[in-house]
Amino acid sequence: MKEILSGNEAIARGAYEAGCRVASAYPGTPSTEILENVIHYREINASWAPNEKVALEVAIGASFGGARALCTMKHVGVNVAADPLFTLSYTGVNGGLVLVSADDPEMHSSQNEQDNRNYAKFAKIPMLEPADSQECKDFTRLAFELSEQYDTPVMLRTTTRISHSKSIVQLEEPVTGLPEPALVKNAAKLVMLPGNARIRHPFVEERMVRLSEAASTMSINQIELRDTSIGIITSGTSFQYVREVLPQASTLKLGMVHPLPTDLICQFAESVTTLYVVEELDPFIEDQVKAMGIAVKGKELLSLCGELTPGRLRLSFHLSPEGTTPVDGGLPPRPPNMCPGCPHRGVFYLLNQLKAYVTGDIGCYTLGFLPPLNAMDTCVCMGASISTASGIARVLPPEQQQRVVAVIGDSTFLHTGINSLMDMAYNQVPATVIILDNRITAMTGRQDNPASGHTLMGASSDAVDLTQLCHAVGIKHVRTVNPLDLAATRTAIAEEMARPEPSVVITNKPCVLIKREGVFTRGAAYAVECGVCTGCRACLKIGCPAIEWRPADDGSKKGKAYIDPLLCTGCDVCRQLCTFGAIRRMS
Amino acid sequence: MSDRVTNILLVGVGGQGILLASEVLSETFMLAGYDVKKSEIHGMSQRGGSVVSHVRYGKEVFSPIVPEGEGDILFGFELMETYRSLPLLRAGGTVLANDLRIAPPSVLMGQAVYPDDLPERIKQRFPDMVLLDGQHLAIEAGDARAANTVLLGALSKRLDIGDEFWFKALEKMVPPKALEVNKRAFLKGREF
Numbered sequence: 001m002k003e004i005l006s007g008n009e010a011i012a013r014g015a016y017e018a019g020c021r022v023a024s025a026y027p028g029t030p031s032t033e034i035l036e037n038v039i040h041y042r043e044i045n046a047s048w049a050p051n052e053k054v055a056l057e058v059a060i061g062a063s064f065g066g067a068r069a070l071c072t073m074k075h076v077g078v079n080v081a082a083d084p085l086f087t088l089s090y091t092g093v094n095g096g097l098v099l100v101s102a103d104d105p106e107m108h109s110s111q112n113e114q115d116n117r118n119y120a121k122f123a124k125i126p127m128l129e130p131a132d133s134q135e136c137k138d139f140t141r142l143a144f145e146l147s148e149q150y151d152t153p154v155m156l157r158t159t160t161r162i163s164h165s166k167s168i169v170q171l172e173e174p175v176t177g178l179p180e181p182a183l184v185k186n187a188a189k190l191v192m193l194p195g196n197a198r199i200r201h202p203f204v205e206e207r208m209v210r211l212s213e214a215a216s217t218m219s220i221n222q223i224e225l226r227d228t229s230i231g232i233i234t235s236g237t238s239f240q241y242v243r244e245v246l247p248q249a250s251t252l253k254l255g256m257v258h259p260l261p262t263d264l265i266c267q268f269a270e271s272v273t274t275l276y277v278v279e280e281l282d283p284f285i286e287d288q289v290k291a292m293g294i295a296v297k298g299k300e301l302l303s304l305c306g307e308l309t310p311g312r313l314r315l316s317f318h319l320s321p322e323g324t325t326p327v328d329g330g331l332p333p334r335p336p337n338m339c340p341g342c343p344h345r346g347v348f349y350l351l352n353q354l355k356a357y358v359t360g361d362i363g364c365y366t367l368g369f370l371p372p373l374n375a376m377d378t379c380v381c382m383g384a385s386i387s388t389a390s391g392i393a394r395v396l397p398p399e400q401q402q403r404v405v406a407v408i409g410d411s412t413f414l415h416t417g418i419n420s421l422m423d424m425a426y427n428q429v430p431a432t433v434i435i436l437d438n439r440i441t442a443m444t445g446r447q448d449n450p451a452s453g454h455t456l457m458g459a460s461s462d463a464v465d466l467t468q469l470c471h472a473v474g475i476k477h478v479r480t481v482n483p484l485d486l487a488a489t490r491t492a493i494a495e496e497m498a499r500p501e502p503s504v505v506i507t508n509k510p511c512v513l514i515k516r517e518g519v520f521t522r523g524a525a526y527a528v529e530c531g532v533c534t535g536c537r538a539c540l541k542i543g544c545p546a547i548e549w550r551p552a553d554d555g556s557k558k559g560k561a562y563i564d565p566l567l568c569t570g571c572d573v574c575r576q577l578c579t580f581g582a583i584r585r586m587s
Numbered sequence: 588m589s590d591r592v593t594n595i596l597l598v599g600v601g602g603q604g605i606l607l608a609s610e611v612l613s614e615t616f617m618l619a620g621y622d623v624k625k626s627e628i629h630g631m632s633q634r635g636g637s638v639v640s641h642v643r644y645g646k647e648v649f650s651p652i653v654p655e656g657e658g659d660i661l662f663g664f665e666l667m668e669t670y671r672s673l674p675l676l677r678a679g680g681t682v683l684a685n686d687l688r689i690a691p692p693s694v695l696m697g698q699a700v701y702p703d704d705l706p707e708r709i710k711q712r713f714p715d716m717v718l719l720d721g722q723h724l725a726i727e728a729g730d731a732r733a734a735n736t737v738l739l740g741a742l743s744k745r746l747d748i749g750d751e752f753w754f755k756a757l758e759k760m761v762p763p764k765a766l767e768v769n770k771r772a773f774l775k776g777r778e779f
Binding site: 002004108109132160161164165166167168237240241243244245309310311314324325326327328331332333334335336337338339364367370371372537540543545547548549551559 | 600601610613614617622623624625626627628634635636637648649650651652654655656657667668670671673674675676678690691692693694695696697699701702708712713
């Protein structure tokens with residue numbers, strides 16, 4: 001049977017076919033849909049963890065217990081999970097363990113474009129890199145087998161183009177006869193005290209040598225000789241672009257990008273006249289081929305930045321680009337925007353009005369940076385809003401200190417923000433934190449989290465009480481506000497900014513995209529009364545997609561506001577900005 | 588079956604249902620026996636930003652994204668995004684555009700103007716252009732929400748794929764209660 005699957009759907013299918021029993025992850029584009037699809041296979045216990053470190057440790061536990069375990073995350077998530085990952089390399093596994101790192105060259109939805117192939121080399125573990133959805137499924141199965149065969153975690157690296165592209169996949173039946181999970185004591189392997197770790201490290205080095213030798217005969221590393229004047233070593237989606245743009249070139253396609261098949265590379269280099277490496281981001285393969293003493297061209301032709309495309313590859317090889325038809329410049333851009341009725345919008349409007357210096361975080365609310373809200377001054381990584389606010393506040397005089405406000409979502413707060421808040425309370429830093437609690441992990445597509453009261457598998461769960469949690473780490477001043485009530489929210493934020501102590505304001509309105517019954521309810525739409533509207537544009541300052549400026553017919557600068565009744569959710573925020581009473585709820 | 592790969596680009600605004608339309612297309616091509624690849628970016632772009640979905644089919648497809656300047660058909664769900672994406676199309680390519688304007692933020696705020704001559708500007712560069720009012724035709728078919736299916740119907744006339752595969756794909760991808768109206772909408776689109 002065949003189906004069209006995305007890379008992420010195919011990885012989920014591969015885990016199922018491999019007899020995987022546990023899957024754990026924190027959502028992150030472009031990895032999120034893997035676990036969302038794993039839940040279709042009820043044999044697998046799938047769950048969202050509060051962060052990637054926890055997710056990997058859950059998978060490690062399942063592996064130690066003897067089950068095959070999958071852990072998935074976006075590239076920057078591996079930074080969070082790096083601590084257990086490096087020691088997991090030493091302990092190895094019981095049941096097979098596969099860690100998916102979904103990288104994001106071009107930063108379609110990320111704050112950096114780090115090349116996580118470097119982690120495989122750094123942590124001394126094998127890494128497979130599929131080039132389409134069929135390989136996503138097949139390599140996931142193979143990764144579990146290699147993991148057990150070589151007593152190692154295996155990384156499976158995708159990129160956005162692999163995770164989110166769809167292609168045809170031949171499905172297979174799941175494996176049977178895997179050993180049942182059980183408790184087995186083996187402290188010398190699993191207790192990484194110095195004495196044991198010193199014995200495991202040589203094992204790791206020897207394992208990588210064995211893998212490197214085996215790599216030259218693995219069928220996933222494949223030489224295809226065509227025209228031998230050009231030979232290209234490549235992997236992943238780059239392989240597809242090479243086949244598209246340089247169909248006559250000979251290729252060495254690497255299914256395993258670490259460790260490299262050195263014998264196979266030597267053999268290929270001898271078969272071709274000029275050798276190239278075509279890879280996105282870092283010269284990861286190229287540097288190692290050069291270290292083998294083989295002349296090769298790579299990054300002198302290809303960029304270190306961004307993703308590869310067929311057009312960019314064509315330019316690199318000095319092939320004439322296909323004729324494209326340019327369009328006149330000056331088209332208005334179309335950046336992403338917060339949804340109509342988003343409970344974050346009013347908060348950012350007020351932060352701008354209050355001249356706050358806003359340390360931001362990762363989520364939909366990062367869009368508060370864009371005009372007309374213009375209310376974010378820093379954004380580094382998950383959880384950093386609170387700790388950077390804490391650091392900035394330490395170096396400023398009191399009148400500037402008061403302006404520092406951290407904003408963070410519920411899911412990001414539970415991810416790593418809680419540690420930062422502990423620091424702020426412990427060290428008594430007088431900054432203000434706003435937790436934008438919309439009851440969901442919104443940006444990645446509405447995933448549940450420990451504060452939402454539901455699990456990935458659909459079970460009810462006790463929701464974390466954010467107020468009590470803040471109190472428990474030592475914050476004395478915690479208050480909850482309705483962010484759709486601008487006056488109350490403004491008062492709360494202004495008072496807490498003025499307070500010379502650490503404090504937290506929690507907003508309590510849900511994401512408008514939540515479909516679960518009884519969480520978000522759409523209200524009656526609002527309308528502008530044309531006769532009353534003075535055209536002052538006050539309502540446009542919140543940047544709501546439902547509100548449009550309609551110029552007057554006479555070509556003058558006059559005009560009126562208009563609210564699209566199909567888009568308006570009835571949040572009421574724009575009505576509060578209209579001092580003329582021109583915006584009214586429709587009955 | 589020709590060896591040539593056909594390149595289709597679906598462009599519009601996040602939230603317009605472009606991903607579902609590209610799923611129906613891909614399913615149709617697979618059912619008709621072709622190799623298919625499709626690619627688009629999820630994430631930030633879903634929050635009302637520009638969306639481009641690439642669908643390619645043929646005997647064997649390598650790249651999941653359409654090489655720049657090699658698009659055969661630009662399938663536009665919104666006018667400004669259709670115009671913005673013209674450089675993806677090959678010379679002499681076909682434009683099939685929905686006559687719908689969705690104002691981007693700067694236009695909503697009165698800081699920029701939505702150009703009113705886009706259909707003419709597109710036609711000037713790509714004479715093989717069809718403009719249709721998907722929303723209006725969908726209402727005629729019975730449900731405004733079937734606008735994308737009208738557009739798919741219009742596209743189907745320009746591709747050499749048997750009718751049965753289109754209907755099979757619709758049956759698989761569209762919820763049963765919406766199937767009849769979607770079939771009507773599809774046939775409506777075929778009139779163009």
